[in-house]
Amino acid sequence: MAVSFPKCPSSPLPPLQTRNRAWLSPLSAPLQVGDSSKWALLEATKRCHLCVSATNGGSAVAPVEPSKKVQDSGPKTTPTDHSTKVENGIRPTVLSSNEFQDLKTGPDNSGRESTVSITVVGASGDLAKKKIFPALFALYYEGFLPKHFTIFGYARSKMTDSELREMVSRTLNCRIDQRENCDAKMEEFLKRCFYHSGQYDSEAHFVELDKKLKQHEGSRISNRLYYLSIPPNIFLDVVKCTSLAASSENGWTRVIVEKPFGRDAESSAALTRGLKQYLHEDQIFRIDHYLGKELVENLSVLRFSNLVFEPLWSRQYIRNVQIIFSEDFGTEGRGGYFDSYGIIRDIMQNHLLQIVALFAMETRTSLEAEDIRNEKVKVLRSMKTLEIDDVVIGQYKSHTRGGVVYPGYTDDKTVPNDSLTPTFAAAALFINNARWDGVPFLMKAGKALHTKRAEIRVQFRHVPGNLYKKCFGTDLDRATNELVIRVQPDEAIYLKINNKIPGLGMRLDRSNLNLHYAARYSKEIPCAYERLLLDAIEGERRLFIRSDELDAAWALFTPLLKDLEEKRIAPELYPYGSRGPVGAHYLAAKYNVRWGDLGAEH
């Protein structure tokens, strides 16, 4: 079908477009018919998939005159009609509907400017201070925020605007490579920060917030982003109040939530149900900050834009995949939250599982967010539910080294003395699909270990009929190729290859084909929160977790978690600062795997 599409405003581009996303470029050129029919289709599929309740949202699918389309996406909704609010734009190819709206945040045809108001709910908390405000400032500093924006802190404590500014200013810093005008920029940024004190469950307080927001937004089209940096038990209260009392009347309203998304399949589903009473799926941005890490983002690029990797990306060549996370510190007096969740919920079920899904998914149809999330859901749903036999759990105990005493987990005052909460876990997962049948995906996550690290290790099979096998000793699997993607620290990609040691004779050696990010890219790598906040503002959902993804993820882990709790499985103790419980090796051995991070070469 031939569809014509809205042209981009020809007036100066709004600040948002300064973000150098290559997919923005088609907008500035006349759109092609071939492309356009594709997006309309995508749009349609997506709507179907999301089961949008709103009926009038569907109108956007049908071919309409460009001018009419833009008008349609303009302000026209009622406060209750969330779906139209977020969905009424149509977008070119990979842009989500909301992004399209963003793109017209410049003066639209009614001459109105748009603005974004970011409200950090729980502004006095640690995450807000350490990550969210600095990330917002970094985006502002780099010119990624729209020209007009407002930042509100919302919390119960009584504070003035200037007290908030004072608090925020202490954690702001400028990127190392661009320090110019840092103070001036900071000043300007802080001038746009405000504070509103209120109870989390009081609609009246949110009405007050709404008034203040309106005051700052003026007559602009207002888009509102709420960042819920609060404990999960008050998620619903806040969501209720914001959506009823402080939603944008003419732009979009989005809510960012962070883990924990429940403790198991049931509580997660209940939370989702609760959120959906007030929000539409498209308004919910569930953050998994690991997905914002540079090398996790690069994973797809590596797979899909290099010919040399994709042919190898299957059970035929890959022997096992290891996803490893370790921290070199314990709960350090802040174990209250952790103790009720444990390492499996805290790290594995979300961060590591998301990486597995990205790693293992099939090639998606396009770079569009829904296509990625569809593929991830498919992987998660093909996975074998975890059983207790496939898991090893551990808990760190105190350890004295060099005269320094490191406390055990249960020494933490915020942790019950008899806590069985795992601070370490290793698990073997399997994906029962054609590509990965039989390939163990090993995960390992732990606190208070000897290093701080997050990495993906791909161990390849041994060379069949290896001519050089006599040069390798008895275990051919120890000399296989290995691709390592080190997410942190010191981002790097390297491929272990076998080569000849230079010199006379024929001794083989494993050396690395290396890409060390610090050496190649001197620029500082942005923090994951910057990327995710920007994506939320732009409506790019690629890195956020959809409800069905979350359900699938919980479905894998819930039976195991229940089992562990019901049977009161005691974790294997390991000393603080050690390499973790040896049980992890036996788990690996069961599937004929050897942990790549604990080999002799490390």
Add this chain to the structure above:
Amino acid sequence: MTILRFYQRPSSLSIAFSSRHERSFSGSSELVTLTTRRNQCWRFSPLKSSNGSPLAGASWKDDGKEMPVPKVPDIGSQLAENTVSITVVGASGDLAKKKIFPALFALYYEGYLPQHFTVFGYARSKLTDEELRHTISTTLTCRVDKRENCSDKMEQFLRRCFYHSGQYGSEVDFCELDNKLKEKEDGKLANRLFYLSIPPNIFVDVVRGASRSASSPNGWTRFIVEKPFGRDSESSSELTRCLKMYLIEEQIFRIDHYLGKELVENLSVLRFANLVFEPLWSRNYIRNVQLIFSEDFGTEGRGGYFDHYGIIRDIMQNHLLQILALFAMETPVSLDGEDIRNEKVKVLRSMRVLKLDDVVVGQYKGHTKGGKSFPAYTDDPTVPKGSLTPTFAAASLFIDNARWDGVPFLMKAGKALHRRGAEIRVQFRHVPGNLYKRKFGTDLDKATNELVIRVQPNEAIYLKINNKVPGLSMRLDSSNLNLLYSERYPREIPDAYERLLLDAIEGERRLFIRSDELDAAWAIFSPLLRELEEKKVVPELYPYGSRGPVGAHYLAAKYNVRWGDLSDSS
């Protein structure tokens, strides 16, 4: 015709392997394999021995027992002690001074030579042993990383060097050499290696003299010959025929010193010891392969020899073609020399004969840069004024087999170019249905993966991959997965000649060129060479120090290839 019979040695004896391999491998299992491998080379020649030695004695051409075996004394004691005598024929020449004697010394320094050995220089000039030692000593060096005892070692080495003056065509003079050798060998089991560092027109004379009068009576006798092996198919097979009047194939070690280069040796390891490369090694994934050789200097007054041969014979038909064969061959049955050479011959025989259309030739002309003027090829006083000899050539070759059908193998070799280097570039196909294709501009082929094996200088292997530029945008970048040898292996990499000399001493033929390989190589190039000469094809001129004639780009374009070494990103 040579008839060879394979002969299984008693396994107890076969443990007596060279100490080099004991150093090279650890653990007993390796030793056993080598035993098996080497057993295939224990050959018995039923021919009436060409070198006049008794049938049984002459036949042990290739056993590993040429080295003393200190680690297995009970077996060593059953055998007469071995010695090896290395005679460098043409000892006063440049190659001998610059490469052969230093390589021998390096082997000695590193402990790779047998305990008892003798080095003889042979040439026409009248020299005393002392004079030879003096000439040699000026070129010997110790490895940078191990300078200890260097002068002691040098002293000891020089004491084992001797000189014999004689005519190359005189059997009598070789008889005298034989007497001297016998004296040094002192009743030990004598193995003899002759290195012919002489012009090709006297190869046969020397081989005749040496094999008739100075062959080892009880050990092996081997001859190392260097290029040129003829000028075309006919002259090459004539040379082979003549050599074979006096030698059997197993005695001839045709050196191609490029095969001794570290990264060329590593090519097979890379392919066959890594899972991640072999699946990609075919027309399914590889778009083209480029073999590039360049020198940043011209003939510089020594063009006499070169003018007679030209760059195609001097570099392409041997060095580059050999690399190509190693690159493209099927998996050999084993690492044994014959198995590898069999596979190489198969590749060469599957190749399309080169046509004039698939070749571009060039010749450098004078150029003035920064006030300095560089001479043209024909300015060289040793080169005829009207010479049409190419100093640059680019060629596209095709292997018509199942693995490589349709994949262009582009070769390029030139003198007086803008830089010095030798590399292999493997350009992969573009990603089918690339999700990121909008990020690459219109030419998807410009963003493909590329594997580069840099043979010299600065040995390295790197794989160009596409990745995301860190930051908030989704810009893609081509960066390298790198292995820079000098970073990973700070030790000096041995010279190709060391490896090849050692291999010849040990009877390892993997890196030497067999007669049928040579024939196959000439068969690809001879018709072209003849046509170039008959039609007097005029080479495209290019300035000294430039990137070569632009014709090379058009040749590449014809096959939809872009030279990897001349793009911006290289």
